[in-house]
Amino acid sequence: MSGWKLGIIGGSGLYALDGLEDRREHTVETPWGPPSDALVSGRIGEVELVFLPRHGKGHRLTPTDVPYRANIAALKMAGVTDVLSISACGSLQEQYAPGEVVAADQFIDRTVSREKTFFGAGLVGHVSMAEPVCARLSALAANAMEAVGGKVHRGGTYLAMEGPQFSSLAESRLYRQWGCDVIGMTNMPEAKLAREAELPYATLAMVTDYDCWRADTDAVTVTNVLEIMAQNTALARRAILQLAHSLNGTPRTLSPQGIETCLDFALITAPDLRDPVMIDKLRAIAGRALGV
Numbered sequence: 001m002s003g004w005k006l007g008i009i010g011g012s013g014l015y016a017l018d019g020l021e022d023r024r025e026h027t028v029e030t031p032w033g034p035p036s037d038a039l040v041s042g043r044i045g046e047v048e049l050v051f052l053p054r055h056g057k058g059h060r061l062t063p064t065d066v067p068y069r070a071n072i073a074a075l076k077m078a079g080v081t082d083v084l085s086i087s088a089c090g091s092l093q094e095q096y097a098p099g100e101v102v103a104a105d106q107f108i109d110r111t112v113s114r115e116k117t118f119f120g121a122g123l124v125g126h127v128s129m130a131e132p133v134c135a136r137l138s139a140l141a142a143n144a145m146e147a148v149g150g151k152v153h154r155g156g157t158y159l160a161m162e163g164p165q166f167s168s169l170a171e172s173r174l175y176r177q178w179g180c181d182v183i184g185m186t187n188m189p190e191a192k193l194a195r196e197a198e199l200p201y202a203t204l205a206m207v208t209d210y211d212c213w214r215a216d217t218d219a220v221t222v223t224n225v226l227e228i229m230a231q232n233t234a235l236a237r238r239a240i241l242q243l244a245h246s247l248n249g250t251p252r253t254l255s256p257q258g259i260e261t262c263l264d265f266a267l268i269t270a271p272d273l274r275d276p277v278m279i280d281k282l283r284a285i286a287g288r289a290l291g292v
């Protein structure tokens with residue numbers, strides 16, 4: 001086998017992934033509860049994939065209610081090596097038109113009502129989020145998206161808002177002044193949790209609308225988003241399969257950014273004072289670093 005096992009988190013409009021060989025569905029449980037839905041696993045040649053619809057099939061979960069910790073833990077427990085998010089997003093800049101893709105590499109987290117860490121009392125950890133995205137995975141995903149005809153902008157800042165309401169005009173203008181490129185409701189704390197689980201993470205943010213800041217363009221609605229996402233989804237599916245095809249024959253090596261060992265520099269609680277219950281719970285995502 002190539003050693004690649006891609007975890008794919010499908011966002012709005014992407015609730016299933018066809019075309020996998022040896023397709024299986026597993027209902028799983030994690031120490032943080034059940035993930036958004038059953039995991040669907042399969043392979044393309046030698047590359048394994050595990051698909052999870054972020055909002056559940058039929059889009060049952062709000063961005064606030066998505067069980068981000070359980071989702072990342074379920075993918076880690078399934079043995080995935082890398083996590084690629086596919087997300088709908090609003091454009092905050094003229095140059096990102098609906099139908100195009102931003103391979104975002106930075107985030108601003110404005111979410112306020114979510115569990116954002118696996119750590120806690122009895123086992124404290126602080127990972128670096130200076131480079132929140134795995135540059136290698138992001139480039140591979142961007143290449144795959146371009147190979148199937150997508151227009152990709154490499155790099156960009158994704159503003160994660162709480163939602164579920166879309167932004168006011170004043171907020172949208174503020175985020176533009178901050179230099180943000182796209183806006184969505186889900187990539188945080190997902191990217192933070194992936195890092196805590198030592199999983200390389202990247203996102204293809206698929207532009208569906210111009211939010212509400214652009215003169216003479218109607219403000220975003222779910223109807224606009226789903227209309228564009230219907231076209232984007234076909235492209236996203238092709239890009240995922242292309243990514244897997246492109247990795248066949250390339251044995252996986254560790255991420256050049258050291259993401260798979262980042263907890264070596266993150267755990268601060270004195271070993272003899274660590275809470276055994278927390279250690280046991282964290283075994284699922286941090287067993288390597290904890291030596292359990």
Ligand SMILES: CSC[C@H]1O[C@H](OP(=O)(O)O)[C@H](O)[C@@H]1O
Nearest residue numbers: 011012063087088184185186225
């Ligand atoms: C249906 S529009 C708003 C919704 O779409 C995006 O979700 P995802 O990132 O899972 O594609 C956005 O973040 C909101 O959750």
Ligand SMILES: Nc1ncnc2[nH]cnc12
Nearest residue numbers: 088089090183184211220
């Ligand atoms: N304009 C927008 N704001 C937040 N999330 C979105 N998802 C898609 N479009 C969005």
